[in-house]
Each structure stands twice: as structure tokens, then as C-alpha cells.
Amino acid sequence: MSKVNLSVNLAGVDLKNPLVTASGTFNPQAHSQFYDLSLLGGVTLKGVADVAWPGNPTPRIAETYGGMLNSVGLHNPGVEAMKKEDLPFMEQFDTAVIVNTAGHSIEEYCRVSEALQEESRVDLVELNISCPNVKEGGVTFGTDPKMVEKVVAAVKKCTKQPLIVKLSPNVTDITEIAKAAEAAGADALSLINTLFGMRIDIYRKKPILAQKMGGFSGPAVKPVAVRMVYQVHKAVQIPILGMGGVMTAEDVIEFIMAGATAVATGTANLVDPMAPVKILEELPQVLEKLGVTDINEIRGIIE
Ligand SMILES: Cc1cc2nc3c(=O)[nH]c(=O)nc-3n(C[C@H](O)[C@H](O)[C@H](O)COP(=O)(O)O)c2cc1C
Numbered sequence: 001m002s003k004v005n006l007s008v009n010l011a012g013v014d015l016k017n018p019l020v021t022a023s024g025t026f027n028p029q030a031h032s033q034f035y036d037l038s039l040l041g042g043v044t045l046k047g048v049a050d051v052a053w054p055g056n057p058t059p060r061i062a063e064t065y066g067g068m069l070n071s072v073g074l075h076n077p078g079v080e081a082m083k084k085e086d087l088p089f090m091e092q093f094d095t096a097v098i099v100n101t102a103g104h105s106i107e108e109y110c111r112v113s114e115a116l117q118e119e120s121r122v123d124l125v126e127l128n129i130s131c132p133n134v135k136e137g138g139v140t141f142g143t144d145p146k147m148v149e150k151v152v153a154a155v156k157k158c159t160k161q162p163l164i165v166k167l168s169p170n171v172t173d174i175t176e177i178a179k180a181a182e183a184a185g186a187d188a189l190s191l192i193n194t195l196f197g198m199r200i201d202i203y204r205k206k207p208i209l210a211q212k213m214g215g216f217s218g219p220a221v222k223p224v225a226v227r228m229v230y231q232v233h234k235a236v237q238i239p240i241l242g243m244g245g246v247m248t249a250e251d252v253i254e255f256i257m258a259g260a261t262a263v264a265t266g267t268a269n270l271v272d273p274m275a276p277v278k279i280l281e282e283l284p285q286v287l288e289k290l291g292v293t294d295i296n297e298i299r300g301i302i303e
Contacts, residue, residue, distance in 0.1 A: 002284035005294040008041070010239055010262045011162040011187040013123045015041035015096055017283070018295060019252065019276055022243050022266030023047055023100035023126065023166075024072065028089055034273040039280060041262060042096030045086050047128050049102045050111035052078040062199050062208040067218025067245070068267055069197050071211035074102045074131070079115045087121045096123040098164065104134040106154045113159040125161045126241075127152070129181075130168040130193045142168040142193075145180035152184035162187040164241060167232075169221075170196050174228045175235035182236045189232060190241035190264070192225045218267040219245040226258050233259020233300050247275065249282035253290070259300035 006017035020042040021031070028043060037043060055075025062069040076082075082099070090097050099122050103109035109127060116122050129142030129151060141151050148165075156163050165181040167174060169192040178189055194215025199208045207213070225244025233240055242260030246252060247268050255263045268275035283295075292298055 002288065003293065004284040004287045005296070006283065008261050008296060010042075010096075010241060011124060011164065013042075013096055013162060015262055016094075017041040017280060018256065018260075018262040019280055019283070020044060020096070020098065020241065020262050020264045021269055021276060022264035023098075023128070024070075025266040025269045028086055028093075031269065031273055032093075035277045037090075037093040038095050040095045040276055042098055042123070043090070043093075044098040044100050044126060044264065045082065046076055047074045047100045047102040048076045048079050048082045048112060049074065050079055050108050050115065052076065052081070053102070057210040059208060059210055060214070062214070064197070064199055064216070064218075064220075066220030067216055068270070069199060069209060069214040069216055070194070071209045071214035073211070074128075076102065079112050083115070083119060087119055090121050097121055098124045098126050100126045100128055100166070102128050102131050104131060106151050109151060109155050110158040113155055117158075117160040122161055124164055124188075125159050126164040126166050126190055127155050128166045128193065130166070130170075140168060140170070142177060143171050145176045148177050148180040149184040152181050152186050156185035164188040164190050166193055167191040167228075168193045169224060169228055169244075175231050178232040178236050182238050186238060188239045188241060188261075189236065190243065191232060192221070192228055192244045195221055195224065217244070218271075219247050221245045222251060222254075226254055229255055229260050230258040230302060246279075247271075249279050249286045252279060252283060253286060253298065256295060256299050257302050259302075261299060
């Protein structure tokens with residue numbers, strides 16, 4: 001039995017360990033067939049909107065070196081269906097539940113948060129600001145600091161649980177966006193969402209994704225994610241849920257040293273459903289090798 005303390009506190013919520021699953025890459029019903037979800041620090045459910053969204057046309061997944069592209073387009077059954085299916089299912093597990101929310105307008109984001117206010121199984125709400133803002137010409141909410149401040153301030157008012165704001169990496173200066181979210185009342189930040197990418201099938205002379213472009217994720221994006229977590233940790237006081245290409249226990253430690261309080265696996269859950277379990281087995285061993293007795297000791301130690 002390892003003596004290393006793995007428990008962390010994310011925006012007032014105690015997690016038994018820092019490992020969480022990332023939104024859209026994890027399905028409680030499917031993944032619980034492989035392992036006991038109570039092993040995890042937390043789970044993040046797929047992005048959910050006020051009503052069902054059909055998602056984008058297929059093909060909407062493409063593999064690439066060290067990662068994948070997706071243009072799933074936040075296909076989801078709507079918040080009421082999630083309340084009937086996923087939240088009751090999560091009752092049997094002792095792990096934190098984060099609900100990731102999507103919207104095309106501030107009003108839509110608020111409607112999802114309002115629908116979750118009385119749900120005791122929801123520990124944290126994660127606002128995905130990488131959605132297109134239909135009222136402002138389809139520009140992504142998360143790429144303009146003024147828009148970030150507006151949406152976060154509004155959603156904070158209609159959210160009862162601590163609010164994590166999930167940042168898009170497709171910006172010039174991530175610290176400006178992070179500071180805007182903090183100023184508007186975010187309790188924590190999560191980063192990174194996917195990078196914008198594209199692949200072409202040279203034989204068909206067509207983009208592989210029906211949508212042409214999509215979100216790039218997986219181990220190839222990790223250095224970008226670690227850099228952004230490092231920069232954001234230096235710029236704000238609120239805790240960070242770090243993610244982007246995490247595959248191993250060493251990756252988790254890298255994110256924590258850069259400044260993350262908790263760390264999520266995304267694409268890894270699709271490559272190997274057992275990835276979080278393997279990481280959690282190795283994490284105390286690697287920390288012991290580093291002479292660490294409490295994971296909180298190494299948070300943000302990089303100058
Ligand atoms: C298939 C797929 C679906 C995703 N769906 C969502 C989503 O609904 N909401 C969200 O905020 N992020 C979503 N993401 C982004 C991930 O949560 C994560 O931020 C990103 O993939 C980087 O982590 P990774 O490199 O470990 O996958 C999705 C990613 C993938 C690959």
C-alpha cells in the first residue's frame with residue numbers, strides 16, 4: 001500500500017486522486033464495463049446542451065500521427081435525457097461528476113446550468129466556450145476576452161455548482177482569455193480543448209472529415225497543452241484542470257508540475273479504455289521514485 005497522498009481539492013470539491021476523464025471521450029455505461037469508476041478522482045460527462053443536437057455529418061473521426069481529429073459537433077441528447085440516464089447511473093459510484101455544457105448563445109448555456117441546479121450528483125459544471133456564438137456571427141465564444149467575460153459572468157449567475165471554464169487553445173494569448181474568465185467569476189479553468197486541424201485523403205482529393213476541419217487531440221498536442229497550463233498557472237489564482245495528450249503517469253506529473261491541480265485523460269480513453277486504471281497504478285510508484293509523499297507538493301514547481 002503506497003503512502004503517497006494523491007487527494008486534491010478542485011474548486012472546493014475533494015477528489016480522491018487528481019485523475020479525471022475528459023468530456024466527449026468517456027461514457028460511464030461503456031467504460032464501467034472495464035473498471036470500477038469509483039477508482040477515478042472524477043468523471044466528465046459528454047458535452048450537453050439545453051436540447052438534443054444531431055452533431056455533424058460523417059466521417060467525423062480521422063486518425064493522424066500521435067493523435068486524432070474529430071468533428072463530432074457536440075452530438076448530444078439534451079440535458080433532460082442526461083438527467084434521466086447518466087446522472088442516476090453515476091449514483092452507484094464514489095467519484096466526482098463534472099457536467100460539460102454546450103450552447104450557441106448565452107441563453108442556451110444558462111438554460112443547461114439552470115436545469116442542473118437541483119441535481120445533487122453534479123459536483124462541478126464545466127462550461128465549454130469552444131462553441132460558435134450564433135448571435136455574433138458564429139465566432140467561437142472562447143476566442144475573444146470580452147465575449148468570455150460576458151458569457152462567464154452570465155453563466156456563473158445561473159450555476160449553483162462551482163464553475164469550471166474550459167478554454168480553447170485556438171487563440172494567440174491564452175492568458176488573456178484565462179484572466180477574463182477569472183475576472184468574470186470562474187471557480188476553475190480547464191485546458192486545453194482540441195486544436196483546429198485538417199487532413200486530406202490524397203487519393204480521393206478530398207478532406208477526410210465531412211466537415212473539412214476538426215479538433216486535433218492526443219499525445220501530439222501535449223507540449224502545447226503543458227505550455228498553456230504553465231502560462232495560465234502563472235497568470236491566474238484559480239485552480240486548473242489540465243489535459244491534452246495525457247497517456248501515462250509521467251504525463252500527469254508533468255501537467256501538475258506545470259501548475260494543474262487535477263488532470264484529465266481524453267483520447268487515451270478511446271485508445272485504451274483501461275488507460276486511467278493503468279495511470280493510477282503507476283502514479284504513486286513514479287511519485288515515490290521522485291521522493292514525493294504528497295502530490296500537492298509538486299504543483300506548479302516549475303519557475
Ligand atoms: C471525440 C471527442 C469528443 C470531444 N467532445 C468534447 C465535448 O463534448 N466537450 C468538450 O469540452 N471537449 C470535448 N472534447 C475535447 C476533450 O475533452 C479534450 O479537451 C481534448 O481532446 C484534449 O485532450 P486529449 O488530447 O487527452 O484528448 C472531445 C474530444 C474528442 C477526441
